Amino acid sequence: MVHEKTGGDRLDSETVKSLAEASRTRPPLAGNARLVAIEGRSGAGKTTLAEALAAETGWPVFHMDDVYPGWTGLAASVDLLACWVVMPLLNGANPRWRRYDWVQGRLAEWRTASVTDGLIIEGSGCGAAEIRPYLSILVWIDAPDEVRYRRLDLRDDAEAYAPYRGIWAHQENVFYAAHTPWEYADVVIDGTAPHQPAQQG
Template sequence: MTVTPEVLGGLLDRIRSVGAALICVDGPAGSGKTTLAAQLADALGAPVVHLDDLYEGWEAGPDGGAANLARWVLDPLAAGAQARYRRYDWDAGAWAEWHALPPSSHVVVEGCGAAARQVDAFPGGAFVIWVEADDAERLRRGLERDGAAARDHWLRWMKDEAAHYTREHTRARAHVRLDGVGRLTH
């Protein structure tokens, strides 16, 4: 999903108007978050943290990614320290190299669980963008990316993320909502 220049400009205006330092692009897997996060990061000159790098495999789910985000990125940044995180290598099934975030006035975080309630207390504020798409389309996109053998993983993940979003009320807490093709819905 690539948003139009008009939609991107509107998002940037809203982010700047609230003065948010943390931009969270959240929503169900396969909805189009990664592309939007790249557009925002490019426009803001900000680093991007992909929660796909922070999940410890399929079993960790959005809750596991959110916990690693807090431990490795949010807590250090809130304390004025440099954030760094370890990338999970999905093929090897193990943690890989460390990545340090460069200093920046903004940080973009994208992925399922990026806007768990923990971000609400982030110093400088968090701006939450919710991206959603139809379940059938999300599954199609996911299997196109990960292969048909990942179907059972995807179906379990979709249940895990639904439970996560129900607990976290992420959609309701979002400042902006977009559909899976880049149109504003709220």
């Protein structure tokens, strides 16, 4: 695998353009689709990078937040990602998943995404060992705890998230100890870049 390290104090346009170019040139491994997975701990900057990459490539973004079955659902989301996103693409169909409603605390409506060339997946869990064979590019965003914690404090849902931060961090510890996605990443990005607060996950 090609392993690149990008850094600095901001996520500049050249970083995004370089990642977009690499994404377009990698072979599709999920049917005819190129999957780009953006991994990292909560608050690392996954959503920000995914949205920037989507703007550059025109590819849709799939948020793992949509399929975590609640605050204890990180591990379970891997099978859901495989079933609702990867398998349909392998069979020439579009992803179709049932969104989790975080406000109501239950499953909500079914959603789909039209994928022609590529799909960007962001969120903890998308770099799982079971998913990696289908990824054209795996990105790991590395950010120190103090940076991530500061961002989590500024999130729009910070108050609702606060009681679950420890629970979620424990799940991340367990998941990352088992799957170590940074060891398999094609691109490692310095996540200290300033970014806007994101929702869940």
